[in-house]
Amino acid sequence: MNDEVSLCGEVIEALASWVSQQLQQHQWQCPKKLVLDPLGGDAGFRCYFRLNVQPGLLAVYAPPAVEKNHAFVALARHFIGQGVHAPEVVAVDFERGFLLLEDFGDRPLQDELTSESVDMLYGEVLLSLLRLQQSPLPEPEPGFELPIYDAQLLRQEMQLFDQWFVPQLLDYELDSAERTMLNDFYDQLTQVALQQPQVCVHRDFHSRNLMYREGQAPGVIDFQDAVLGPVTYDLVSLLRDCYVRWPRARVEQWALAYGTMVEDVGLVDDLCQQQWLQWFDWMGLQRHIKVLGIFARLWLRDGKSGYLNDLPLVIRYTLEVADSYPELAGFADWFRRTLIPLCEQQPWYLDYQLAGEGS
Structure with a gap:
């Protein structure tokens, strides 16, 4: 510790x-x-x-x-x-x-989510997200200025994957060809992130950082890492939550509904549903690659083992999205062929294809 x-x-x-x-x-x-x-x-x-x-x-x-x-x-x-x-x-x-x-109490949104309640609860949360994204940027003041989620920061986050998850948790040494492949992969995700309208981003907007308060708007906490960044970042953090999973069709329905909301208030012009979903998918992939590294680091550096149990769901998200885009096939094939056998040797591993089914 x-x-x-x-x-x-x-x-x-x-x-x-x-x-x-x-x-x-x-x-x-x-x-x-x-x-x-x-x-x-x-x-x-x-x-x-x-x-x-x-x-x-x-x-x-x-x-x-x-x-x-x-x-x-x-x-x-x-x-x-x-x-x-x-x-x-x-x-x-x-x-x-x-x-x-x-004190917002001790009822995180995660504990209140069911198949029956999720539409209503996410509806309230997405209204809060819209307010957050519509808000003008906070004025700089002593000790604080909102950072920009630029290419350097996006890549720095993804590199946690090849600094902590791959070499330290899985004990696998990347060769030069694999490093080149990963760098190209990071470039693809970074480019799509920077194409998006830039808004205030909470950066950890998920069910454990949203507090349920009956009859009130959800409480929003843990926002000290906020940045100016891609409009889909917080949306995918919520809808592809590392701690709870929903069917892909339902997630895409919510994502598109929110896309319509941000278009209506002028945050996005002439929304193309296909492009919006690609922004959403690839932003989630950037986040989940980062999270694989962070969860590994939380255990190896900080002694926090609980996050290891969430790795299979993050792996599932990663491969489901990468498999859906031909231009990401090289990464998906390498991950499945090279890393999954090493994951299977880990005490925390369960079949990633089943991860999140009971959440």
Whole structure:
């Protein structure tokens, strides 16, 4: 485990003292004895604590050396102003990495999704996404300016696949011909990503980062990595979620419906359904290639093994899309011939063709 995580225990007392001061300053109703109840972590280095106060609040320790706290605070305030239900930032100490946030509860959208509920729930979420994408870009402020999802960043993300997933998790050494093939593949995906209209992108817009709140718009969290990037990125993050799978025909129906919505509000001109679906598919492929590397790194570098169980579904998405486009056949054939036999030797592996069927 990283040192940043182990520091959490050392700062709890300081965090609790700071929280008490902030509650008094903001005249928040709280009990005589303040309790910080630790919650499960996420893929980052943040530590969360639920407070026994009303209305509910979370105390957060987000190590400033590794977490984008200025970006989180700036974006939270910006999104709220645009009608997106981001958590209110009650107080922040940037130097120590302490935050006091509105508590959206403990019901992620993932836990509420069923075949019967998904149309309604995704409908609400897609309206929130549309507000996010329609919002003007946040003004630069000290410590934060919205980055651009440029070719360098897109490639850098995909290269996590050949830095972590292939050589370190699967213990396979790429030869020069394979590296050339992957570079050409990355170029194809990058080109299509940059063709798309560029909007504000949450960058991790999926069922674990959307909180269900009955009778209210979904709560949107974990947006500190937001960028200016392709219009289909957040859409495919939601509809081809790494943690839940829906039939391809249903996914394409939702994707096309959202395409009509973004055309109606002027984010896309003269929508061509075939092009929209290719943008959607190839953007998802870029994301899933990246995620294979990230999930491998979360285990090998950070000791977080839970994400390994999600790899088969990500592999399924990767091969389903690559198989659908003749120009990507070389990558798909290589992955199936070379990497799948190595995946089958891994303790986390299950038949990727069945992954997500029970989700």
